Amino acid sequence: MMMVGNLMRRRVVSWQQKALGQRIPFSTMTQNTYKDDHDCQILMSPSLVSLDHLPDLWPPDSTDFQFRSTKSHSNEQTAAVINGQLIAEEIRARIASEVRRMKEFIGKAPGLAVILVGQRRDSQTYVRNKIIACEEVGIVSKVTELPDDCTEDEILTAVSGFNVDPSVNGILVQLPLPRHLDVGKISDVLSLEKDVDGFHPLIIGNLAMRGREPLFIPCTPKGCIELLIRSGIEIMGKKAVVIGRSNIVGLPASLLLQRHHATVSVVHVFTKDPEYITREADIVFAAAGVPNLVRGNWLKPGAVVIDVGTNPIEDPSCEHGYRLMGDVCYDEAVRVASAITPVPGGVGPMTIAMLLSNTLDAAKRAYNFT
Amino acid sequence: MMMVGNLMRRRVVSWQQKALGQRIPFSTMTQNTYKDDHDCQILMSPSLVSLDHLPDLWPPDSTDFQFRSTKSHSNEQTAAVINGQLIAEEIRARIASEVRRMKEFIGKAPGLAVILVGQRRDSQTYVRNKIIACEEVGIVSKVTELPDDCTEDEILTAVSGFNVDPSVNGILVQLPLPRHLDVGKISDVLSLEKDVDGFHPLIIGNLAMRGREPLFIPCTPKGCIELLIRSGIEIMGKKAVVIGRSNIVGLPASLLLQRHHATVSVVHVFTKDPEYITREADIVFAAAGVPNLVRGNWLKPGAVVIDVGTNPIEDPSCEHGYRLMGDVCYDEAVRVASAITPVPGGVGPMTIAMLLSNTLDAAKRAYNFT
Numbered sequence: 045m046m047m048v049g050n051l052m053r054r055r056v057v058s059w060q061q062k063a064l065g066q067r068i069p070f071s072t073m074t075q076n077t078y079k080d081d082h083d084c085q086i087l088m089s090p091s092l093v094s095l096d097h098l099p100d101l102w103p104p105d106s107t108d109f110q111f112r113s114t115k116s117h118s119n120e121q122t123a124a125v126i127n128g129q130l131i132a133e134e135i136r137a138r139i140a141s142e143v144r145r146m147k148e149f150i151g152k153a154p155g156l157a158v159i160l161v162g163q164r165r166d167s168q169t170y171v172r173n174k175i176i177a178c179e180e181v182g183i184v185s186k187v188t189e190l191p192d193d194c195t196e197d198e199i200l201t202a203v204s205g206f207n208v209d210p211s212v213n214g215i216l217v218q219l220p221l222p223r224h225l226d227v228g229k230i231s232d233v234l235s236l237e238k239d240v241d242g243f244h245p246l247i248i249g250n251l252a253m254r255g256r257e258p259l260f261i262p263c264t265p266k267g268c269i270e271l272l273i274r275s276g277i278e279i280m281g282k283k284a285v286v287i288g289r290s291n292i293v294g295l296p297a298s299l300l301l302q303r304h305h306a307t308v309s310v311v312h313v314f315t316k317d318p319e320y321i322t323r324e325a326d327i328v329f330a331a332a333g334v335p336n337l338v339r340g341n342w343l344k345p346g347a348v349v350i351d352v353g354t355n356p357i358e359d360p361s362c363e364h365g366y367r368l369m370g371d372v373c374y375d376e377a378v379r380v381a382s383a384i385t386p387v388p389g390g391v392g393p394m395t396i397a398m399l400l401s402n403t404l405d406a407a408k409r410a411y412n413f414t
Numbered sequence: 415m416m417m418v419g420n421l422m423r424r425r426v427v428s429w430q431q432k433a434l435g436q437r438i439p440f441s442t443m444t445q446n447t448y449k450d451d452h453d454c455q456i457l458m459s460p461s462l463v464s465l466d467h468l469p470d471l472w473p474p475d476s477t478d479f480q481f482r483s484t485k486s487h488s489n490e491q492t493a494a495v496i497n498g499q500l501i502a503e504e505i506r507a508r509i510a511s512e513v514r515r516m517k518e519f520i521g522k523a524p525g526l527a528v529i530l531v532g533q534r535r536d537s538q539t540y541v542r543n544k545i546i547a548c549e550e551v552g553i554v555s556k557v558t559e560l561p562d563d564c565t566e567d568e569i570l571t572a573v574s575g576f577n578v579d580p581s582v583n584g585i586l587v588q589l590p591l592p593r594h595l596d597v598g599k600i601s602d603v604l605s606l607e608k609d610v611d612g613f614h615p616l617i618i619g620n621l622a623m624r625g626r627e628p629l630f631i632p633c634t635p636k637g638c639i640e641l642l643i644r645s646g647i648e649i650m651g652k653k654a655v656v657i658g659r660s661n662i663v664g665l666p667a668s669l670l671l672q673r674h675h676a677t678v679s680v681v682h683v684f685t686k687d688p689e690y691i692t693r694e695a696d697i698v699f700a701a702a703g704v705p706n707l708v709r710g711n712w713l714k715p716g717a718v719v720i721d722v723g724t725n726p727i728e729d730p731s732c733e734h735g736y737r738l739m740g741d742v743c744y745d746e747a748v749r750v751a752s753a754i755t756p757v758p759g760g761v762g763p764m765t766i767a768m769l770l771s772n773t774l775d776a777a778k779r780a781y782n783f784t
Binding site: 227228244245246247248249250252253254255256280281283289290291295299302305307308309310311312314315316321 | 597598614615616617618619620622623624625626650651653659660661665669672675677678679680681682684685686691
């Protein structure tokens with residue numbers, strides 16, 4: 045399968061579509077359209093507190109963005125590419141600015157602690173990227189590395205230490221853990237106020253329930269929604285299909301889409317006709333962890349596709365010996381969808397940006413800084 | 415609209431379909447088929463620990479129960495009526511037996527405390543019914559009544575008192591509360607081990623997440639699933655639509671159906687074409703709180719319909735001045751569906767039976783009695 049590096053450069057769905065107050069024909073959207081005069085307005089999405097009260101993005105009669113009729117499987121690319129890298133950079137710049145303001149006013153920087161267990165190459169890469177991202181925005185990070193065969197007590201001790209460390213505002217345990225360690229038990233011990241990954245069941249319960257607000261929204265689903273909002277894609281009233289029901293992505297993504305008043309269906313391994321159900325969706329979140337699962341004929345023409353899959357595929361020609369492949373067959377989907385995230389460069393960078401955002405929020409709460 | 419009292423007696427879908435290991439033609443199913451030798455187990459739902467591992471109910475090639483082709487809107491009744499009253503009686507009898515065994519072995523009976531605020535007629539009826547049901551199975555109940563204008567502190571004090579009362583194993587606050595009282599705050603104070611209604615966000619989070627188990631399953635959704643299982647209706651792999659997303663019914667019902675491996679879609683007020691989506695479903699849970707919302711043409715022929723609606727409709731000819739009407743237009747649905755719950759006599763009695771079941775479970779845990 046051809047990777048998407050070049051496609052990413054072809055078309056960019058810009059958050060500034062909305063800033064301009066009207067829809068830009070896709071044919072005119074290039075990276076160049078990204079920079080315009082409207083750079084004073086950076087956040088397009090409502091604040092977390094008002095998640096349930098989205099403003100109308102466009103006049104009611106012009107919400108046909110998702111429904112443009114396109115020829116299925118034509119040779120032409122119909123989809124605008126949602127550039128997660130670029131959007132994440134914008135968010136990180138905002139976070140850096142906030143961190144500077146925080147240091148200036150109260151002399152404190154947010155702190156993130158990462159616990160890494162074992163030698164998994166992909167986990168090491170993810171942790172390294174998170175640490176670099178922290179440094180770039182001024183968040184102070186520390187990493188505790190434990191061996192593959194560490195005991196549960198060792199990891200619980202590390203978590204407990206960070207729980208009481210006032211310089212640490214966020215704690216994350218890089219997943220997956222070796223099989224002998226109980227993720228749930230570790231998550232239960234982690235201080236709720238520092239659970240920047242948002243994996244605790246109390247956070248999931250509060251995310252699910254009306255009238256309640258979670259302390260944090262899990263990073264990947266939060267990043268996906270941010271991509272939609274910044275791309276001017278309306279969620280309310282749309283049919284959304286989430287493929288996969290993991291605790292980390294599929295489940296919270298379905299709950300979050302529902303909070304934004306989408307009509308959500310969750311497709312999983314026991315779903316008998318996943319392609320039929322997915323083909324009904326205006327918005328598809330693919331988070332099954334299966335490379336190329338979602339083919340072009342799974343998609344309704346004009347659907348918006350958020351590909352959460354980051355499946356490492358061995359490839360000796362790549363720098364680290366592997367490359368990342370999404371859950372969506374990109375080459376096919378790009379000819380059916382109206383907008384799509386590439387892999388890499390779509391959801392991945394947003395996950396890290398949301399981790400930084402959650403850590404900043406945690407620090408603001410801890411220091412009562414607004 | 416004709417009410418369903420007589421229909422209830424015509425056909426009964428019995429949980430013994432499953433016990434007998436084969437499907438019973440509906441024409442032969444009467445109240446008499448209900449009693450057999452399998453009286454050792456209270457609920458047919460798998461235990462909480464094994465929720466994800468349902469046994470096959472029928473051989474794979476005979477799961478056509480939900481898909482019997484019927485003429486839509488013929489004059490003929492196609493649906494078997496799921497007699498919740500009868501099934502609930504059976505469950506209550508088993509609970510009574512367990513309570514007797516508990517008293518005999520450890521000299522303790524389960525205790526349920528109910529807090530009733532204000533003079534709502536329907537709430538008073540519900541509480542009265544719960545108390546009677548407790549008495550019938552040997553659960554000791556106590557009721558604290560507070561005036562409409564009571565303060566939040568008064569209700570929190572009542573809850574806290576029951577939290578530390580060792581004779582109380584379950585606590586429920588009858589909803590809805592007057593507007594000036596914060597349900598969430600009260601729910602947060604209520605001891606998790608005694609939250610037999612299952613409304614705490616930690617319970618909802620644990621219900622939602624893989625690898626976790628809630629202490630209790632909220633009563634109404636638990637009763638709905640029990641009705642399906644006892645009626646021999648397979649859930650795994652089926653398309654389920656939940657209409658409504660309340661914290662008490664719609665949300666936990668969708669999470670519970672998903673735990674049983676249904677493919678779940680949640681329909682709500684912002685869903686643009688609820689009838690179209692509902693018509694795709696093999697199993698429909700109607701929990702919108704809107705009388706007669708679901709018409710016959712919302713249903714796929716052969717669908718299974720669980721009507722959670724209990725909408726009080728003023729009717730001076732009825733004993734209490736009102737009668738209950740479901741969310742489903744019964745007269746139409748009964749000619750399209752393959753199985754349906756009546757209102758009253760469907761889900762309602764099951765909710766109370768599940769409350770008793772949760773209270774018994776809480777007592778068993780508290781006294782470490784198995």
